[in-house]
Amino acid sequence: MSPTTTADPTPTDQTNVADRDKARRWREGGSEPLLRVRDLRVTFQRQGQEPFEAVQGVSFDVHPGQTVGLVGESGCGKSVTSLAIMGLLPQRGNKVTGTVDYEGTNLLDLSDQQMRDKRGKDIAMVFQDPLSSLNPVVPIGLQVTEVLERHRGMSRKAATPVARELLDRVGIPDPDRRLKDYPHQLSGGMRQRALIAIALACQPRLLIADEPTTALDVTIQAQILALLKELVEESGTALVMITHDLGVVAGLCDEVNVLYGGRIVERGDRHDLFAQPRHPYTHGLLASIPRLDAPRGQRLTPIPGSVSDNLPWTSACAFAPRCSQPIEVCTQKMPELEEHHQRALRCFNPVEATR
């Protein structure tokens, strides 16, 4: 497995069949969704500025044990979505609407205290930059045991061997010594492993990973992804993977949501999506991945323009100015997200299906 940008994102045929079966079971209602996000909207209101809607009605499901990817470039609203689900957005200056159903409870309705009881216990999160995400003046051990003390009612003494076990399980060598170490004494990969150990300490049913490998170098990225995959499969934890890296998605996710400008533009299971990207944005993202087997000297194929060229979704397709195949209607009204054949697509002029 080599889930890096230099790898071919299309999975091999061997895993294909089993994965497809798994994906179909989820879709055909084999289980109730663990997390059901409906019409989630997040608006930032700063004094003296136009309110800005960073997430504009995002809906998706996560089933128990499933891995769902939220993919898009910087500023597409993927991190804001995850923070809104966790209730971690700052209390002032923003408005969150819609529903975030977790096992039948709308998390957006819960009080601060009720949400504190859920966070870290039922839903946990792994963040992007492992150095800045760990408290520099608290030993690693305490940063693990404090979750156990909080949610499992364990004493510090009883939690310490459990923390040791957790560090061992995420592949940190010499865990007894590492318990006493401070974050700056660990390498980047080790810190991310520690963060994963913290997140999984209380065996949450849902884990949200926000670009967990972005701050790491490529060889470590692969290790961390393999670890996440292994742990999630072992424990049956559902995983929401937030990333801009399609290589990560290819190696890990069962279902992929592609976000653009705060809305989902395409959804499908990873095999269909990678084999047959229908939205020009998804297509462009896949085409822009450098390939090792491409002839020497061949130019990369970027998506032209930047997010700042977006049109407002309310009156057009936000992606139209950067699109490779816009038609007239694209700048006149907003395309709806339409579901068919277990795919969802928001486009007036999709890329031709080749099969």
Add this chain to the structure above:
Amino acid sequence: MLRFIVRRLVQMVGVLIVLSLLLFLWLRSLPGGTVSAILGERATPASRAAMEAQFGLDQPVWVQYAKFVGRVLQGNFGPSTAVLPGRDALDIFLQRLPATIELSLFALAIAVALGIPLGYFAARRKETFLDNASVVGSLIGVAVPVFFLGFLLQRVFAIELGWLPVSGRQSTGLDATRITGFFVLDGILTREWDAAWDSFKHLILPAVTLATIPFAVVFRITRASVLEVLDEDYIRTAESKGLTARIIRGRHILRNAMLPVTTTIGLQVGALLAGAVLTETVFGFAGVGDALATAFRLRDYAVLQVLILAAAGIYVIVNLLVDIMYAVIDPRVRTR
């Protein structure tokens, strides 16, 4: 760590030698002088010459300095000429020091006990009424001159209301036993509760006056530091773990936010111990600062030299202690 401490102490000796020379020259270049200050307008050339010869002031400055250094190396800073004529200057300093330490620590306790919690809550409620009010309040604390505030407090609480004594360290007529020179502590040690309480009441007004500036400084640094820490990723991690507000506040916010505050407090201790000249003068509080003012007015070179060199020494030592403390509380400094 030990090498670091030794190096700093050696540096301190260097600082003190250079400072002593500058101080010696500077004091002797001041207008007026010991003799004029003592004899006043009735001085005749003959009496001046006699007194200058008595204090050795008729010799060239470099000879005076060499003699001074020679004496100091034997622990003798020379006799006072005016503060307590004839008494050893070092004795005067040592006798005054407990009063200043007592006052400084009490003032610092007030500043820290108010500054840190207020700074924290102001930061948590940024841009609310509480925040704005305390920022303005701390500005006033820095801006109001110490002697003005001192007189104001004296007027209101001592003269108008009569709740607290006007000045001094202890009421006259109280026959209190002296052990350490810290009057409150002495009262407690000897179980002379009335003496302890009386000394404590004498401390309140000068300590409040003295506390205003360190309070404002500690408040502002705490507020700024907490604001910075609140934006850190590890606070979001702590929140994502569902930890209680109490643990997040103590272990994650304050433990990090206190790093710069510690340095600030250390520097304030240095400044306070070096002599609260204005406060001690206003309240007739017989400490180092009061002695410094008197010695300066009467050109008591021996006492001035001791007090200023001691202030410099205290400052350097307190700074060293701050650096050591920093290494204790910040693991990143410790392992470097």
